[in-house]
Amino acid sequence: MALTIRRLLATQRPSFSFEFFPPKTDEGEQQLWQAIRDLEPLRPTFVDVTYGAGGSTRDRTLRVVERIANETDLTVVAHLTCVAVSREDVRATIRRFRDAGVRNVLALRGDMPGGPDVAWEAHDGGLHHAEDLVRLLHEEGDFCVGVAAFPEKHPEAADLATDVKYLAQKCAAGADFAITQFFFDPADYFRLVRSAREAGCTVPIIPGVMPVTNVRQIERFAALSGAAFPEDLAARLRAVQEDPQAVRAIGVEVATELAHGLLDGGAPGIHFYTLNRSTATRQIHARLNGS
């Protein structure tokens, strides 16, 4: 049976994990598998596969997760959202995951098909919050369940304290670990962890780091996620944006410094948003390991 992330995080410090998304095209599939093959020798604690916006990739997510489980030595986490589906449909997907041998799931609410700017409305007879999905997963099987956390608060939350209260509810519902949205200021991460502990959430909270390899892409992601994109970093990147190598070099330097600060301050590991590419992640990983 597949190992649980809970157990791996208890024994591997620091943990390193790599996030991938299920591609839509054959070319994307090749790029994904190249990245997986390039990153596998780093022996990450786990890798994870996202669930498409609007709940659009159930079959693709499952296919990638199954192929990683069958063709590599990697421990894999499948993301799952509650968007645009009834409780019974989510239950059916959980059963498919279970029957395919998926043991580790990141339980997410997701955003509306129109994107995070569209006000959230639960599907008729569907789940309202990630917390409900955590409970449903535990009802359906022996899953190890992760949840999302937000160092700069979730964009819909009135303030960090309110958001952390709900993170603590996800933990009380049975979450085993949390992974954060990407961010650029380590102080935001440490403030989140302190608040979560005060609210009674004791699970490992793994900081998410997005290596900047493309200025426009990261600005778009930051706008969607609500993460602040630091002006000084934006200015440094814009100054070299015609030179992809120079952009990557700055991205690697900034992400390495951030990851060092996080690990030195006691973070349990680093979660890399790879965007299905390996070069920047490999360079940062090598620097963190002193090579």
Ligand SMILES: Cc1cc2nc3c(=O)[nH]c(=O)nc-3n(C[C@H](O)[C@H](O)[C@H](O)COP(=O)(O)OP(=O)(O)OC[C@H]3O[C@@H](n4cnc5c(N)ncnc54)[C@H](O)[C@@H]3O)c2cc1C
């Ligand atoms: C690590 C990570 C991975 C992600 N992967 C994916 C992915 O694969 N696919 C995808 O579509 N999206 C993904 N997302 C994005 C995520 O789905 C969105 O950010 C979504 O808006 C929030 O999801 P959540 O699980 O945090 O929701 P929730 O925990 O339900 O929180 C959503 C909002 O509701 C509030 N809230 C929570 N519980 C309650 C409650 N009980 N009562 C009242 N309010 C409550 C929270 O404060 C927050 O403002 C990911 C995000 C992260 C950080």
